[in-house]
Amino acid sequence: MKRRIGALAWIAAPFRAWNQRLTLALLGAAAIALLAVERTSPTLAERARGAAADVIAPILDLLSRPSTSAAHAIDSVRELARLREENTQLKEEQARLLQWQTVARRLDHENQELRTLLNLAPDPKARFITARVVGGSGGAFVRSILVAAGARDGLRKNQAAITGEGLVGRVSEVGDRAARILLLTDINSRVPVFVERTRERAVLAGDNSDRMQLLYLPADITAREGDRIVTSGHGGVFPPGLPVGVITSIKGGVALVQPYVDWEQLEYVRLVDYELGGLLLPMAGQEQPLGPR
Amino acid sequence: MTSTFWQRLDLFARSASPFVFTLLLLIVGLVPLRLPYLPPLGINLVLVSVYYWAIHRPGVLPAPALFVVGLLADLLGGGFLGVNVLVLLVAYATMVSARRWFVGASFAIVWWGYAVVATLAMLATWLITVLLAGRAADLTPGISGVLFGVGAYPLLATFFAHAQRALLR
Numbered sequence: 001m002k003r004r005i006g007a008l009a010w011i012a013a014p015f016r017a018w019n020q021r022l023t024l025a026l027l028g029a030a031a032i033a034l035l036a037v038e039r040t041s042p043t044l045a046e047r048a049r050g051a052a053a054d055v056i057a058p059i060l061d062l063l064s065r066p067s068t069s070a071a072h073a074i075d076s077v078r079e080l081a082r083l084r085e086e087n088t089q090l091k092e093e094q095a096r097l098l099q100w101q102t103v104a105r106r107l108d109h110e111n112q113e114l115r116t117l118l119n120l121a122p123d124p125k126a127r128f129i130t131a132r133v134v135g136g137s138g139g140a141f142v143r144s145i146l147v148a149a150g151a152r153d154g155l156r157k158n159q160a161a162i163t164g165e166g167l168v169g170r171v172s173e174v175g176d177r178a179a180r181i182l183l184l185t186d187i188n189s190r191v192p193v194f195v196e197r198t199r200e201r202a203v204l205a206g207d208n209s210d211r212m213q214l215l216y217l218p219a220d221i222t223a224r225e226g227d228r229i230v231t232s233g234h235g236g237v238f239p240p241g242l243p244v245g246v247i248t249s250i251k252g253g254v255a256l257v258q259p260y261v262d263w264e265q266l267e268y269v270r271l272v273d274y275e276l277g278g279l280l281l282p283m284a285g286q287e288q289p290l291g292p293r
Numbered sequence: 294m295t296s297t298f299w300q301r302l303d304l305f306a307r308s309a310s311p312f313v314f315t316l317l318l319l320i321v322g323l324v325p326l327r328l329p330y331l332p333p334l335g336i337n338l339v340l341v342s343v344y345y346w347a348i349h350r351p352g353v354l355p356a357p358a359l360f361v362v363g364l365l366a367d368l369l370g371g372g373f374l375g376v377n378v379l380v381l382l383v384a385y386a387t388m389v390s391a392r393r394w395f396v397g398a399s400f401a402i403v404w405w406g407y408a409v410v411a412t413l414a415m416l417a418t419w420l421i422t423v424l425l426a427g428r429a430a431d432l433t434p435g436i437s438g439v440l441f442g443v444g445a446y447p448l449l450a451t452f453f454a455h456a457q458r459a460l461l462r
Contacts, residue, residue, distance in 0.1 A: 020356070023355075023356050023357065024356050024382060024385075024386055027356050027357065027359075027360045027378075027382055028379065028382050028383070030360065030378075031360070031363070031375045031378035031379040031382060032375065032379065033375070034364070034367070034374045034375030034378060035373065035374065035375035035376070035379070035421070035425070036375075037374060037375070038373045038374045038375060038425070039425070045373075045374045048368060048374070049368055049371060049374075052365075052368035052369050053369070056320075056323070056369050059320065060320070060323060060324055060325075063320070063324045064324050064325050067324055067325070067326045068325075070326075071326070133325055134325070135323050135324070135325060135369075136323060136324065136325035136326070136333065137333040137335075137370070137371075138322075138323060138333075138335060138366065138369060138370015138371045138372055139333060139335035139336065139366075139370050139372050139377070139418065140332070140333050140335050140415060140418065140419075140434045140435035140438040141372070141418060141419055141422040141430050141434070141435060142333075142335075142370060142371050142372040142422075144371040145325070146323075146371070172371075173371070180371050182371075187422070187423075187426045187428050187429075187430045188426055205428075207428070207429065207430060207431050208430035208431040208434060209431035209433060209434075266325075
C-alpha cells in the first residue's frame, strides 16, 4: 500500500509541477493582455479604476482618519518648537500683505472700470467643490491621490484640483463617489502654462520627482530663476492664472519648477468646475451641458 | 470520521490567512499616512508577504491569488493595468525557483534575498512604466520605497512566523 502511494507520488509530482508552470504562464499571458487593454482602450481601464475607487474610497476614508490625527499631532509638536520665529515672520508678512491688499483693491476697481470701457466679454464663472483626500499614491512611479467626491458631487474628468497654495493636478478618473487626481509630478501629467512675468508659453511636465520640467520653451527664453509659473488656460481645460510654482533653475534650455503645493500636507483639495466645459473633452457621456456664459 | 462543516470552514479560514494578510498590507500601502519623509509604499509591503510565504510555505499563496492581489494593486493604486500583476507573478516565479537556496538558510541571507527581489521588482516596474509612458521617470521614490520595505521585513517576517505557527501548523 505504502509503495503504491509512493509510486503515485512519483508520477504525480512532475505532473503537478507542470500544471503549476502552465498556470503561471497563463496568468502571465493574462497580465500582458491587461497591459494591452491599457494601451489600446484606456477608457475601459479608466472606467475599471473609477469603479474600484468607488469601492475602496470609504474604507480608506475610515482608515486615513486616525493617521491624519497622528500627522496633526506631529505637526503641532513641530510648530510649537518654532512658534516665536513664525510669529515674527507672520507679523512682517501681514504688514506686507496689507499693502498688497490696498494695491489689489485699487487695481480691481480700475480693472472693472476699464473692462466696462472696453465692453470686454466676462470670463466664465468657476464653481468650487471641496473634497477630502482619502488615498495616497499607489506606487513608486505613480503620482496620484484619491478623493472622496465623484460624479454625483459634480466632478468631471480634467477638472483642475487646487489648494490655497496652488495647482495640484487634474481629475483623471471619476467614479460615482470617488475620483483620482493625477498630480502635476506624475510622468503622464502635461499642463499648458506660462511664465507670469514674461508671458512665455510652455508645457509643464512631471517626471516622478518633486520638481517639474518646462517643455517647449522658446529658444530665446528671457525667463529666469524665481519667476512664477501660472496656468495659461490654453485648451480650455484649466482656468488661466492658477499659480503653479516657481522656476528654480534654468540650465541648457531645461527649466525646473518647484511647485507651491506641499505634497505631504494634502488633506483637502478644491476642484474647479470651470464653465468653459473643456474644449479638449472628446469623450461622450462624460460631459455636462454647458451652462449659460 | 468526516470533518464537519465548521471544521472545514476553520481550515479554509486558516489557509486563507496569508492571502488576507497580503490584502491588508496592500490597503495599508494606500492609506495617506502624511508622515514626513515617508516614501510611496506601493506594493513593497505586499512583496514582503509574497516573498515570506513563497519561501516558507509555497502552497498557501498560489499564483492565482497573486494575480488577484496584483490586479487590485493596479486598480486601486491608479497605475497602468497589469504592471503589478506581471511584476508579482515574475517575482513569484523567481522566488519559487530560487527557493532551495533559502530554505534552512540564516535569517540574514533570507533578508538579503528579499532586498534583491524587491530591487529587481522595482526596476521591472520602472521599466514597464517608462515603456508605457514613453518618458523617463525619476527612480528616487522607487529606491526609498524598496529601502522602507527592506527595513520593515524583519518586523513583518516575525509576525508571519508567529501566524504560521499559530494558524497553519
